[in-house]
Amino acid sequence: MTWLGLCWRGLLMGIVEVLPGISGGTIALLTQIYDKLINSLSQIAKFRAVDAERASWLASLKFLVQLGFWMVCGFIASMLTILELVGRTPQLFWGAILGIVVGVVIHLTRTVDTQYLIRFVPVGLFIGIPIVALPPASLEPPLWMFAIGGIGAFSAWILPGISGSMMLLLMGIWVPTLEAVRDLEVTKLALFAAGMALAFAIVPRVLASGIRRYRQQMLAFFIGLVASTVYRAWPWRSDSDLPELPVLSIDAQMLAVIACMVIGCVGVLVLMRLVDRDVA
Numbered sequence: 274m275t276w277l278g279l280c281w282r283g284l285l286m287g288i289v290e291v292l293p294g295i296s297g298g299t300i301a302l303l304t305q306i307y308d309k310l311i312n313s314l315s316q317i318a319k320f321r322a323v324d325a326e327r328a329s330w331l332a333s334l335k336f337l338v339q340l341g342f343w344m345v346c347g348f349i350a351s352m353l354t355i356l357e358l359v360g361r362t363p364q365l366f367w368g369a370i371l372g373i374v375v376g377v378v379i380h381l382t383r384t385v386d387t388q389y390l391i392r393f394v395p396v397g398l399f400i401g402i403p404i405v406a407l408p409p410a411s412l413e414p415p416l417w418m419f420a421i422g423g424i425g426a427f428s429a430w431i432l433p434g435i436s437g438s439m440m441l442l443l444m445g446i447w448v449p450t451l452e453a454v455r456d457l458e459v460t461k462l463a464l465f466a467a468g469m470a471l472a473f474a475i476v477p478r479v480l481a482s483g484i485r486r487y488r489q490q491m492l493a494f495f496i497g498l499v500a501s502t503v504y505r506a507w508p509w510r511s512d513s514d515l516p517e518l519p520v521l522s523i524d525a526q527m528l529a530v531i532a533c534m535v536i537g538c539v540g541v542l543v544l545m546r547l548v549d550r551d552v553a
Contacts, residue, residue: 276339281547282306283340287347290430290437291451297344299377299433299499302492303541304548306340307433311484313337314431314477352451367508368530372537374502379538380545381433381496389493397497404440405505414446419453419461422446423468428476433495442505 282304286297301307313333382390414422422444426437441447453461483491507516508530519527 279336279339280343283343284347284350285544286340287344287349288351290344290348291351296433296437297430299495302433302495303377303380303544308484309336310340311431311477311481314473315481352454364508364526364530365533367506368533369537371503371506371508372534372539373541374499374506374537375534376538376541378496378500380541381492381499385489385492385496389489390496393490393493394497394500397494397499398501399497401498401501402504405501414444414449416460416464418444418446419450419464420468422450423465423470424472425468426450426465427469427472431476431480433499 282300285304286300289300290297298307298310301310313336316330316333317337422441425440425444429440430437438447441450449461450465452458453465504516509517509519511517
């Protein structure tokens with residue numbers, strides 16, 4: 274893979290991690306580096322390598338450092354704009370997220386046999402919908418919650434489906450975490466990093482083993498997880514934050530939301546064309 278291919282993949286993964294929609298793992302899956310990412314994380318999680326594995330260990334480390342650098346760049350660039358967009362135009366923001374989720378689900382279903390879709394997509398929905406349907410916490414989070422948030426964010430990031438930001442949103446620390454990064458609040462960031470380190474030591478090994486043995490089944494399960502985020506991304510909501518059907522009227526706001534949905538979905542299709550060219 275060229276450095277440019279790794280660059281735009283990392284940037285996209287960093288950008289979506291700020292968005293409470295699809296996860297960085299979903300982008301890795303779409304752009305065909307998920308297996309390499311999981312295997313590299315599993316290799317590095319051993320923290321040391323015997324002589325026979327040293328070359329592959331160093332190659333994995335190089336890949337993760339390069340990808341991580343571009344992810345940080347994408348994360349910072351996205352963080353500087355997302356809070357403003359969510360505050361000013363929430364319906365348009367969520368419309369774009371909904372379009373992205375729909376595009377991702379349509380694309381991923383083409384990669385899995387129908388028998389597995391029928392059996393395992395409902396499992397992903399059954400697990401994902403109760404999670405995304407939880408009302409976001411509104412109280413000021415205690416410091417220890419940032420460590421739990423680190424565990425949840427890393428686990429959600431590596432799973433194609435519910436994003437790390439979605440988990441933080443539901444835990445009530447999405448905005449506090451972004452503010453901690455912006456304001457360099459060392460204690461909160463250190464606790465968050467400790468939680469991520471703990472998840473890093475465990476989650477990739479489990480996923481790498483599962484992907485090797487049950488690839489199609491797990492992909493179908495991931496599709497269910499991704500589809501479950503439609504509940505949270507639905508742009509029309511009641512005063513109690515429940516999804517509701519929009520009023521069927523042709524006005525500027527409705528057209529703008531639909532346009533954002535189309536742009537998000539088409540963006541996924543364009544991304545797939547870029548992937549095909551880069552992999553070919």
